[in-house]
Amino acid sequence: MPSRRLMLQCALPLLWTVVAQAESGPSQDTWTGLKPMFFGDRTIDEAPGYVALEAPKRAEDAALVPIDLKFPRRETGDRVVAATVIVDENPSPLATTLRRGALDGAFDFGLRLRVNSYSYVRVIAETETGALHMAKAFVKAAGGCSAPASKDPEEATANLGKMKFRSFAGQGMAEAQAMIRHPNYSGMQMDQITRLYTPAWYVTQVAVRQGDRLLFSLENGISLSEDPTFRFTYAANGQPVRIEAKDSKGADYAQTFSADGAAY
Template sequence: MTRLLLAPLLVALSTAALAQEAPNPLAPSPTWDALAPDILKGAVPVPAGEALALQAPTRAEDAATVPIHLVQPESAPWVQDLTLVIDENPSPVAAEITFGESMMPLDFELRVRINQYSDVRAIARTETGEALMAGAFVKASGGCSAPASSSDALAGMGEMRLREFGLAEDGRREAQVMIRHPQFSGLQRDQVTQLWIPAHFIDRLEVRQGDEMLFTMTGGISISENPVFRFRYTDNGAPGFQVRAVDTEGNVFEQTLPKTPPA
């Protein structure tokens, strides 16, 4: 009998502990209160609910490459613009992304750096002008100052690759675009000289299929080294993706990545 009484109590205590361990990213915080006026510019976002989910690991395996997955159900409104914010990063706005209609409903993943335990939030503007907010709390630290994964991080800079995953369960195609770039944050040291490495990252990216825009991104230091973007899209029959990236040193990288023809 005692065991039967203790079981629900233990469940309740565990649930309470988990709630304390995983803060609600949509709740007010001193950091967000300070950031919000500049980021929202007068918009008043509402919790996205089922219209948009931001999925992220509760505890990141690698703070320098944390996967952020943005997902919508089939009936969700078209997200035209989205701002990705990592509250506690030195530069909180990780990316501003515009999505074409062929990307709807959104199923989009990218990798970011997280410098310390932080709320990560997506502020989305839909085709109706409504502002939505989704978020997650991620335990990670040191991502923005983590050294490059290779001793020659500049080797092959600008090279691009396409990986295709065929048809997703919703009938759309799924692809992954990979770009080789060190994405220096300005917070890393050269492992030999111990001098600071100047910031050097892709700040503008465009991905199209034929003449149709799939997405554009204005990025900052929070986008991970060798950026990877995985997404679902409605195929318009174009033979490939046109990818154009511009970095903060003025380098322009352009490449056409041929698609595999549909079976």
Template structure:
């Protein structure tokens, strides 16, 4: 059983559309598509896609206004995913020069997933820029949204539409028995040679969504996933995550990082209350 979270939606709105198409006349075929009709069709599609968000945003951010992020939040996601269970997502946060605020958190949402909030990432104090990459499950064609929160409480959102289906129910890509045997093992890498230093943490865990079929019993494998991650450097928070079923198996996070002699400590806890902790050299001098 998954612990109820304020970020999980209590209900989902469903929209069923019926389109009636009449055969085109010869004159209409000769004239080609009507740009005005095409534009109207796209407007209707956009409105349909936003219906789910209108229903869930009240649960995720009750009573709060959400503005357009502009250049402050950049979201990179594939238009069409190669693997719906391993969809790469990258978020770049950066406040403009002269903006007195700092960055407090960023929430990643997959509208059409059974539990839309993939993760909420709380940032360490004083951050004015931050990058984060991870892999998520996408259950059906959906908007993916990144909502940043600044130190003054403002919410700023950007979005991308991803064509993918079946990610939450897809079977594990790795040997489940091996994953369980190595449960909680962590890897840490730093990439100081890049123009913008980053690090990566991987946590070995099957991260079952609760929607995957057990091939032996033909029943559903119970949900079991990493729900909390905390990454610190020299005792200071880099980021902390509250996650859900949308994070892919073996959760992997690549993030902004400044190499230093200070050790990096990673703590993770899953939905069964198992706690995993590892410490790594900071990688700097």
């Protein structure tokens, strides 16, 4: 039987490895491989002032991880026009690419993601001049991409493409929420009856307009959560808001709402 001294000697290297990882932080190895795939040899600056990212350190539900992006007003110009959200350890890391409309000023945007294992979540903002700036957060979550849908297929189909819009203030800068009913299957969920994987079927494109003006658009991968929901700031001016979406089967969905959220 090994002595306590021998067991301690064997355990010490593992202990020091754990301590070293804790001190150095989570590994950046995955990002080292991903960065050239999405951005080539372009320089990405991590200096603050262009974008901030807020995410829970430990997610309550890996299939519904809230992510908040904040784009401050740039007093010196070089406005952020697009942002790419990447979940390093997801099977398909590119979650979405956000493109802003023409409105100036600060812009906040929130969405919910599937996170499949402990991972960095990153947002890489691109300015009008083509400069790239990154913010990141490490999220402890597991199983988000394979988590079963919360609704049965019949209910999901019956409500497919239905939308909601809600504004949380009156005139001036306000916060709003847009929601699209869609199962957003990632392709990794298993049918508990057939024991077969449900094919991927998800919202690929979203555009939200206020009158004739684009507020934002999205190009999505499989990492958006079921019933994609977005919170965003905008200038509430009484004009109607229209939500348009397309999914991976080519289906189109659209609905127009009055400024107070009533459907037309």
